Amino acid sequence: MSGIQVRELAKRFGTRPAVEGLTFEVQPGEVFGLLGPNGAGKTTTVRMLTGLLQPSSGEATVGGHSVRTEGEALRRAVGLLTEQPGLYDRLTARENLRFFIKLHELDEAAVWPRIQSYLERFGLAGREDEACGGFSKGMRQKLAIVRTLVHGPRVIFLDEPTSGLDPESARAVRDAVAELASEGRTIVLCSHNLAEVERLCSRVAVIQGRLLALAPLKELRRAGQSLEIRVEGEGERFRAVLEALPFQPTVLSEGGKLRVLLTEDAQAPDVLSCLVSAGARVHSAVPAHRPLEEVYLELIRQGRV
Numbered sequence: 001m002s003g004i005q006v007r008e009l010a011k012r013f014g015t016r017p018a019v020e021g022l023t024f025e026v027q028p029g030e031v032f033g034l035l036g037p038n039g040a041g042k043t044t045t046v047r048m049l050t051g052l053l054q055p056s057s058g059e060a061t062v063g064g065h066s067v068r069t070e071g072e073a074l075r076r077a078v079g080l081l082t083e084q085p086g087l088y089d090r091l092t093a094r095e096n097l098r099f100f101i102k103l104h105e106l107d108e109a110a111v112w113p114r115i116q117s118y119l120e121r122f123g124l125a126g127r128e129d130e131a132c133g134g135f136s137k138g139m140r141q142k143l144a145i146v147r148t149l150v151h152g153p154r155v156i157f158l159d160e161p162t163s164g165l166d167p168e169s170a171r172a173v174r175d176a177v178a179e180l181a182s183e184g185r186t187i188v189l190c191s192h193n194l195a196e197v198e199r200l201c202s203r204v205a206v207i208q209g210r211l212l213a214l215a216p217l218k219e220l221r222r223a224g225q226s227l228e229i230r231v232e233g234e235g236e237r238f239r240a241v242l243e244a245l246p247f248q249p250t251v252l253s254e255g256g257k258l259r260v261l262l263t264e265d266a267q268a269p270d271v272l273s274c275l276v277s278a279g280a281r282v283h284s285a286v287p288a289h290r291p292l293e294e295v296y297l298e299l300i301r302q303g304r305v
């Protein structure tokens with residue numbers, strides 16, 4: 001079985017639970033976001049799913065390998081980009097990569113063309129024979145990503161992959177991630193960069209010691225969608241009539257702009273016909289999604305109570 005299947009996974013350090021009751025699945029070809037505030041248990045979860053830490057209870061299968069009983073095979077099969085690039089400063093980029101090629105017992109001649117294509121994509125081609133100690137933070141990060149991909153893993157865990165990268169490099173990395181997913185690889189992205197999560201992930205889990213939410217990104221954002229309407233004159237004149245609609249929407253007005261919070265798409269036509277009947281001249285009406293950040297912060301707030 002490929003992809004990731006997690007069932008009631010938990011880790012305690014001593015008597016203190018770091019994470020518990022984690023249950024989710026990630027399909028091949030999916031970019032799955034693992035979100036949560038500092039100390040929420042993301043790293044602990046990733047370490048369990050990559051065979052670096054034994055769970056206290058529960059089970060998970062990653063790329064067909066049990067995290068409990070097949071740690072060795074699992075560690076060889078997955079790709080893991082950790083927060084710290086963990087490169088050998090005194091070795092050149094090529095030597096660093098060669099080290100991992102040997103570790104995975106791969107034929108260098110066979111894998112190098114793919115590695116070379118990543119080096120080119122990330123602007124590192126031509127720098128292969130320089131010592132990593134002299135690389136900038138971004139160059140080290142990009143080399144660490146190449147290293148994560150050396151063995152062509154089917155399941156890839158990326159912790160803050162674009163941290164420290166300039167916008168152009170960050171885009172190159174995002175494009176590479178999307179491409180890896182389109183090749184049918186399973187990708188788990190841990191990130192505090194919610195704009196990046198919105199761009200890359202199809203589904204997310206929000207955790208804080210336990211699962212607070214597990215949903216397609218679209219669904220999370222739909223919670224609290226709104227309609228942004230521009231009318232002639234002051235929007236405030238229409239607030240009362242809109243709030244009197246059967247579904248009693250919350251209405252915010254500012255100058256000629258009205259923001260009507262909806263609970264479902266089907267309410268939009270009612271809002272517009274109500275406005276027109278009340279004599280409003282409507283210039284535009286645009287559905288607006290609530291930014292992921294707002295939904296995320298609300299989930300964390302609710303999770304704390």
Ligand SMILES: Nc1ncnc2c1ncn2[C@@H]1O[C@H](COP(=O)(O)OP(=O)(O)OP(=O)(O)O)[C@@H](O)[C@H]1O
Pocket residue numbers: 013017018036037038039040041042043044045
């Ligand atoms: N080896 C360890 N020994 C004891 N406690 C640990 C250990 N590793 C993690 N923890 C605890 O487990 C909890 C979860 O930590 P974890 O590093 O998984 O969080 P995180 O979500 O990755 O945070 P961040 O976003 O800051 O990286 C924290 O309370 C942390 O102190």
